[in-house]
Amino acid sequence: MKIAILGAGALGCAIGAALTEGGNEVWLLNRSAAHVEAMRRDGLQVDDTNGSRRVKVHATTSAAEAGIVDLVVVLVKSFDTDAAMRGALELVGPETLVLSLQNGLGHEDVLADVVGRERVLAGKTYVGGVMRNPGHIESGVAGKATHIGELDGRITSRVNAIAETFNASGLDTTVSANIVGTMWDKLLVNVATGALTGTTGLTYGQLYDEPLLKAAALAAVAEAMAVAEAAGVALSAVDPERAWTLAGEGLSSAFKTSMLQSLEKGSITEIDFINGAVVRWGQRHGVPTPVNATLVACIKGIERAMGDRQHTTSCMEPE
Template sequence: MKIAILGAGALGCAIGAALTEAGNDVWLLNRSAAHIQAMARNGLRVDDGGGSRHVQVRTATRAAEAGAVDLVVVLVKSFHTDAAMRGALELIGPETLVLSLQNGLGHEDVLADIVGHERVLAGKTYVGCVMRNPGHIESGVAGKATYIGELDGRITARVAAIAKTFNAAGLITEVSDNIVGTMWDKLLVNVATGALTGTTGLTYGQLYDEPLLKATALAAIAEAIAVAQAAGVTLSASDPERPWTLAGEGLSPAFKTSMLQSLEKGSVTEIDFINGAVVRWGLRHSVPTPVNATLVACIKGIERAMIDRKKQEITA
């Protein structure tokens, strides 16, 4: 299968490396020239439980270099989705499918507006990875599940073919007949920890050691569950404790959420597609979400301060 990873950061590279080693024609697309050049020069260095190795991968900064593919896996940051897909239309051929594995809710609507609803598939992955340096990742593929599906819940041959390809590459993948529910399940995990660590600067170990923060997390999750239920979404669990436990399961106490990592790098976050999505859906279904709204406001305030500091540094 010819596959393009649109947004080949740490996670995209881990998935792309696995698919490449399984014999697929995989292109890793990223805007970072340093990252692309490092992989083109030395291959992608992958550190995992089996040690360290270099995987020879195909890379590009422009979609035209890859051309039309069978599958586009979208892994850009949420706020880049529209621009990234519009800038990569050379990847789209007559039969191309577009699969979002991004965090949060709302990407599928953005993608459908650009490539057409009939092409768009949804998914969630629990694979965890860290970018160590340009062209160098620490991969957490082993034992981590990925779920994909049609937005209307149908089990189709095209989704089954993608799952077969992923599984053959060691990416544990299941086809879901309730992918919207699966997306909400993952959203609850992100709601549990992302904004709280972003506002406090705490690692997972520190977060889970603070009872007051756990209470806030459970309240945010409970709001999200209430919104999902009002929207008719079928969740795998209705107890806020479950997403809270899942969020930190198997992670080092020193591990940082992606939201905190973004802020520490001076980047804006995906808050609008995580806690912000809960607030939007809550308004749509008349469910109050004061805890999530407060967390969104706090993160937006931190982002504003960060942007203002950058402006001051430029003019200084």
């Protein structure tokens, strides 16, 4: 299968490397010239439980270079979805499918507006990745599940074929007839750890050593579960402890959430699509979400301070 990873950062490269080693033609698209050049020159260096190796990959900043593919896996940051997909239409042919594996809720509607709802699939993955340097990632694939499905819940041959390709490449993938519930299941995991590590700067290992932070995480997840219940969403778990456990399962103590990685790079986060989504859905269905609203406010405050520092620094630079 010819596959493009749109937004081949740490997670995209982890998935792309597995699919490449599984015998697929995979194109890693990233707007970072340094990252792409490093992969072109030296291959993608992958560190995981099996050690360290270099994987020869196709990497580019240009969708036109990759050309039409069978499948586009979308892994750009939530707020970049529309612009990224519109800038990569050279990937899309008559039979191309577009699969979102992004964190949070709402990306499928954005993609449908760009390429048509009939070709959009939804999914969630628990695979992890950390960018060490340009062209160098730490990958957490082993034992981490991926779920994909049609937006209307049908089990189709096209989604089964993608799952078979992923599974043959070592990506533990199942087809879901309740992809909305699956998306909420993953949202609960992000709610459990993302904002808390973003506000504290802690790795997974440090986070799980702090009982007070666990209590806060469980409270945030409990709010999200109450919202899902009010919205009629069928979840796979009934205990907030499950999301807390699943979030760190199989990851090293040094792993960092994507939200913390974004803040450390000086980038804004996906908070509006994660805890912020819980708050919006809560308002819609009359469910109070004070813990999630507080976490959103804290991350927004950190982003504001970060932006102010960057603005001050740029103003002080000599012309």
